[in-house]
Amino acid sequence: MTETETIAYDVVVLGAGPVGENVADRTRAAGLSTAVVESELVGGECSYWACMPSKALLRPVIARADARRVPGLRQSVQGPLDATAVLAHRDYYTSNWKDDGQIAWLDSIGADFYRGHGRLAGPRRVTVAGPGGEQHVLTARHAVAVCTGSRAVVPELPGITEIKPWTSREATSAQAVPGSLVVVGGGVVGVEMATAWQALGARVTVLVRGKGLLPRMEPFAGELVAEALTEAGADVRTGTSVESVTRNGSAVVVMTDKGDRIEADEILFATGRAPRTDDVGLDTVGLEPGSWLTVDDSCRVTGSKWLYGVGDVNRRALLTHQGKYQARIAGAAIAARAAGVPLLESNSWGAHAATADHVAVPQVVFTDPEAAAVGLSLAEAEQAGHRVRAVDIDLASVAGAGLYADGYRGRARMVVDLDTETLRGVTFVGPGVGELLHSATIAVAGEVPVDRLWHAVPAYPTVSEVWLRLLEAYRDA
Known part of the structure; x- marks a missing residue:
């Protein structure tokens, strides 16, 4: 094979994060030849700079917090976290930022990796510039899937370039605990990283432009966090x-709109995301470089x-899990179209219908307390x-919650559609509530009637008994 010859595939996937990997898995399972292209690490943002390292940092924090709420155990866990051990645990879960194992997985499913x-x-044509200057030209008989993800956005502020701020990548991969950290932003990344680094020993200041934390959730979620x-x-x-932000020696100096001056060792901007589509050749097919892609329910670009x-x-x-869900939908749709099989309507529940993207997107924020x-x-509905x-x-009124932790603090809300008697949304805030979320996801995605939920009996004494309390409160109101 020469460096410049054109190689034909059924499917070419740009991006080898969890989304690209799942598109490749589904198209290969359908018997389609598939090439996967990645400029960084196979496994993507989730594996190395987001889901996995952040949760590896947070797990010891949450476990210690839970243990401190249990009589007979709290006195044994009063000391500080071993930051060196926590960071080593994080490094293990990122495979020390090496992707050999994930490349081996791509090989095991029969996908070609570039x-x-x-x-x-x-149209249907991809060029690949390799790290050694080699060039490849790939063509796609059926589909090119852009799965290049998103990147952190750093605001344009005076002094921002010179101070080299943290984004989510630096926050999850830092090799030492800063003495002090300013976190700008009150969304998921901001509150999770504030939780982790505060517990590991940093003095954390959180600056939020809005009224509270976690603005996309019910207000009580941000209040409790x-x-x-x-x-x-x-x-x-x-x-x-x-x-504005400046460096004064090794310190970052932050000036706020209220005239406050804050000094810290590091500053994290957790202020939004932008699509990684600025240099993937969208202009060659009539699309705007750097734009979000508008797609139908099979994830095909409009x-x-x-x-x-x-x-x-x-x-x-x-969200990684939603991206993987979309990848399964897209992979099935690509395979069906390649075989000439009609797709299901978007309001169906088969393999080709991305209905849950509209009605049942779940998310857990791994703070203490968790928010799910x-x-x-209510406001969105x-x-x-x-x-x-x-x-x-x-949630403190539920017997299982009191057994889970002394002084348990939390809250649950279900949003009931009064015309259909089904749930439009559910929110839990409290220790350990992330494990309650899938039951709520099934109820919302499955459009389970409230009358039917009465017969899904929660085990006693578990925190899941909150479902019975919610249903009783709805009936008795």
């Missing part, structure tokens, strides 16, 4: 914007018969025009 920067070069962060020693300031945008690039839900939600919040009622329960 290391290098892939760009569209017109802010309360816990403050109790842990973090300084949480809402309604505060950053005006107006195209062969181009797919899967995962973060389509902006439907910037699926579907619509009302804005969408649904006639709904929110039902709230103090």
